[in-house]
Amino acid sequence: GNSVTQMEGPVTLSEEAFLTINCTYTATGYPSLFWYVQYPGEGLQLLLKATKADDKGSNKGFEATYRKETTSFHLEKGSVQVSDSAVYFCALYSGAGSYQLTFGKGTKLSVIP
Amino acid sequence: EAGVTQFPSHSVIEKGQTVTLRCDPISGHDNLYWYRRVMGKEIKFLLHFVKESKQDESGMPNNRFLAERTGGTYSTLKVQPAELEDSGVYFCASSPLGAEDYEQYFGPGTRLTVT
Numbered sequence: 641g642n643s644v645t646q647m648e649g650p651v652t653l654s655e656e657a658f659l660t661i662n663c664t665y666t667a668t669g670y671p672s673l674f675w676y677v678q679y680p681g682e683g684l685q686l687l688l689k690a691t692k693a694d695d696k697g698s699n700k701g702f703e704a705t706y707r708k709e710t711t712s713f714h715l716e717k718g719s720v721q722v723s724d725s726a727v728y729f730c731a732l733y734s735g736a737g738s739y740q741l742t743f744g745k746g747t748k749l750s751v752i753p
Numbered sequence: 754e755a756g757v758t759q760f761p762s763h764s765v766i767e768k769g770q771t772v773t774l775r776c777d778p779i780s781g782h783d784n785l786y787w788y789r790r791v792m793g794k795e796i797k798f799l800l801h802f803v804k805e806s807k808q809d810e811s812g813m814p815n816n817r818f819l820a821e822r823t824g825g826t827y828s829t830l831k832v833q834p835a836e837l838e839d840s841g842v843y844f845c846a847s848s849p850l851g852a853e854d855y856e857q858y859f860g861p862g863t864r865l866t867v868t
Contacts, residue, residue, distance in 0.1 A: 644795070676859070681861070682861055683756070683757065683844070683859040683860045683861040683862060684796075684844065684846075684859035685859070686856060686857075686858075689856070729796065731796075738801075738809055738811075739784065739786070739801050739808070739809065739848075740786070740798035740801065740809065740811075740812065741786075741788075741796075741798065741857060742795075742798070743788075743795045743796040743797075744795060745793065745794060745795050746790075746795075746796075
């Protein structure tokens with residue numbers, strides 16, 4: 641079956657530090673890949689997506705590249721801000737008759753001034 | 754445009770009691786999904802409605818869970834009787850029918866605590 645593995649948290653960084661959150665996946669076919677973010681007290685929001693190999697998703701300074709050869713979709717940001725503190729979820733959608741998203745466990749990021 | 758709303762935001766009940774969670778999707782979204790996150794674990798799919806029909810309920814854990822979407826608008830998820838392991842955050846999501854209907858819009862979740 642499909643699965644997503646992302647690095648365990650929590651992750652604590654100083655403001656302006658570089659962020660990487662690793663995500664690897666197992667899926668049949670050619671899944672679409674997503675990063676969702678949950679800010680404190682809010683719902684999940686789609687942060688970025690990539691629908692085919694070598695696509696790069698980007699939003700709000702975050703980037704992730706769909707690497708089929710390594711089955712990875714690592715999230716990166718060059719300079720984090722306190723406002724980036726949230727829980728980040730990597731997810732995939734494989735289609736094939738099912739519309740369900742498969743999520744990783746989430747990584748809690750705290751950014752300190 | 755209003756987002757996905759869920760009610761209540763928190764619920765604390767005793768084991769054996771019944772709880773009903775409600776989800777109002779974005780207006781016009783025919784797809785509606787329920788997910789659950791047990792503490793520290795993945796967010797897991799429960800089921801998917803297209804309008805009022807259950808399209809996929811492969812993630813429903815057992816027959817203590819009953820989901821409905823009468824009229825194809827809002828949905829309810831009833832847990833009866835609740836067990837301790839049902840504690841977690843229940844998310845609802847919706848999406849329009851169409852080419853990119855894998856892009857799901859999530860609500861804030863209902864935190865359920867069973868004591």
